[in-house]
Amino acid sequence: MRDLAARAHRARHWEKWVRSPVGAVPPVREGAWCTICRWHGVRYHGGERCESALCPRCGSIARDRFLVACLAAGQVARRGTAKLKVLETSPRLGPAYRSAMGRWFDYTCSDLDERAHRGQVRIDLQDIDLPDGSFDAVMSSHVLEHVPDTARALSELRRILTPDGSLHLQVPLLQGATTRPSTPEFHGDHTLVQWRFGWDILDAAEDAGFDVTPIAPATFPLPGEDPGAISPEFDVDWLVEAAPHDRLRRLGDLHLDRLAGWRPAYMFVTFEALPRR
Numbered sequence: 001m002r003d004l005a006a007r008a009h010r011a012r013h014w015e016k017w018v019r020s021p022v023g024a025v026p027p028v029r030e031g032a033w034c035t036i037c038r039w040h041g042v043r044y045h046g047g048e049r050c051e052s053a054l055c056p057r058c059g060s061i062a063r064d065r066f067l068v069a070c071l072a073a074g075q076v077a078r079r080g081t082a083k084l085k086v087l088e089t090s091p092r093l094g095p096a097y098r099s100a101m102g103r104w105f106d107y108t109c110s111d112l113d114e115r116a117h118r119g120q121v122r123i124d125l126q127d128i129d130l131p132d133g134s135f136d137a138v139m140s141s142h143v144l145e146h147v148p149d150t151a152r153a154l155s156e157l158r159r160i161l162t163p164d165g166s167l168h169l170q171v172p173l174l175q176g177a178t179t180r181p182s183t184p185e186f187h188g189d190h191t192l193v194q195w196r197f198g199w200d201i202l203d204a205a206e207d208a209g210f211d212v213t214p215i216a217p218a219t220f221p222l223p224g225e226d227p228g229a230i231s232p233e234f235d236v237d238w239l240v241e242a243a244p245h246d247r248l249r250r251l252g253d254l255h256l257d258r259l260a261g262w263r264p265a266y267m268f269v270t271f272e273a274l275p276r277r
């Protein structure tokens with residue numbers, strides 16, 4: 001009897017959460033949930049890992065949900081409940097994800113040439129054919145490493161933001177400082193990699209007129225701490241050593257990290273860039 005009552009109590013919590021604002025963490029701190037499409041269940045598909053922890057409904061992986069959590073904790077919290085005009089550059093996810101985003105935002109997705117992804121608008125990040133101040137927020141995830149001129153792209157992204165807008169930028173942050181790939185590198189969608197980024201992407205965004213805060217999950221390690229599972233693509237020692245630890249903002253807590261699949265933390269760093277006034 002007590003079991004049944006507890007189950008009904010939990011079900012009511014989940015129901016309430018499904019209707020709560022984007023970014024809200026469920027009050028029942030167990031199982032797995034998707035802040036984007038509001039699926040919840042026992043566990044994600046795949047392991048607890050940045051490129052895994054797949055939501056079976058919208059297809060988002062752990063880093064997609066971290067990006068939306070950063071946007072929710074930043075721009076959504078600052079601007080209240082008004083539906084923000086959001087542009088996402090070359091999202092790799094399809095209709096289920098995009099319609100879930102449309103529930104929270106006035107959502108537009110773009111692509112350069114629609115070879116790798118389908119977008120609603122075609123834009124070249126180095127020369128964006130959109131008026132100044134077109135969007136309240138831009139999400140750009142794992143795109144900038146394919147763009148030859150980083151400085152121009154960042155300055156164009158700043159131009160299309162409203163003065164109180166925000167850019168949330170994720171790149172594969174592989175090492176302490178940016179270099180060119182030593183041999184030709186392609187990602188899964190066959191696009192050439194121009195840059196292996198390091199923390200100086202932060203300086204490039206500041207030079208483009210942004211104030212920048214790097215955000216990481218709560219378990220982001222300090223030098224000498226265990227960084228979690230190591231991927232051979234990352235120079236983790238260099239990455240952790242060179243991190244601007246005094247500027248890093250932590251999102252969530254250790255418990256949330258584990259449940260959300262935000263592991264290993266060094267793969268999730270997201271740069272929040274606000275147009276400097």
Ligand SMILES: [Zn+2]
Nearest residue numbers: 034037055058
């Ligand atoms: Zn989902």
